[in-house]
Amino acid sequence: MHELSIMQNVVKICEDNAQGKQVKSVTLEVGELSGIIPDALEFCFESCTKGTLLDGAQLIINIISPKVRCNGCGAIFSAKAYYDSCPECKGFDIEILFGEELRVKELEVL
Numbered sequence: 001m002h003e004l005s006i007m008q009n010v011v012k013i014c015e016d017n018a019q020g021k022q023v024k025s026v027t028l029e030v031g032e033l034s035g036i037i038p039d040a041l042e043f044c045f046e047s048c049t050k051g052t053l054l055d056g057a058q059l060i061i062n063i064i065s066p067k068v069r070c071n072g073c074g075a076i077f078s079a080k081a082y083y084d085s086c087p088e089c090k091g092f093d094i095e096i097l098f099g100e101e102l103r104v105k106e107l108e109v110l
């Protein structure tokens with residue numbers, strides 16, 4: 001499962017940043033175009049954090065609405081998928097500004 005390796009990576013980043021302290025909560029930002037399923041992240045959170053500094057921590061996932069720019073007319077809009085067309089000129093030459101990312105936004109330690 002794709003999300004499993006992502007979560008293992010997230011746990012590693014958090015442990016590196018927690019400096020040996022127990023983690024209380026982790027806030028992740030997941031872009032809607034990242035292709036990551038938040039439910040799947042939550043599903044593997046517990047097994048990935050067992051025995052780590054994140055054991056028992058709360059997982060908070062913020063979904064980020066993507067922003068894209070149309071290269072045809074310069075309009076900036078929110079797209080739900082890669083194949084969305086520009087609402088202004090109906091063009092398909094769009095560039096993703098953000099919404100593909102997954103990042104650790106906040107880490108709360110005890």
Ligand SMILES: [Zn+2]
Pocket residue numbers: 070071072073074075086087088089090091
């Ligand atoms: Zn356009």
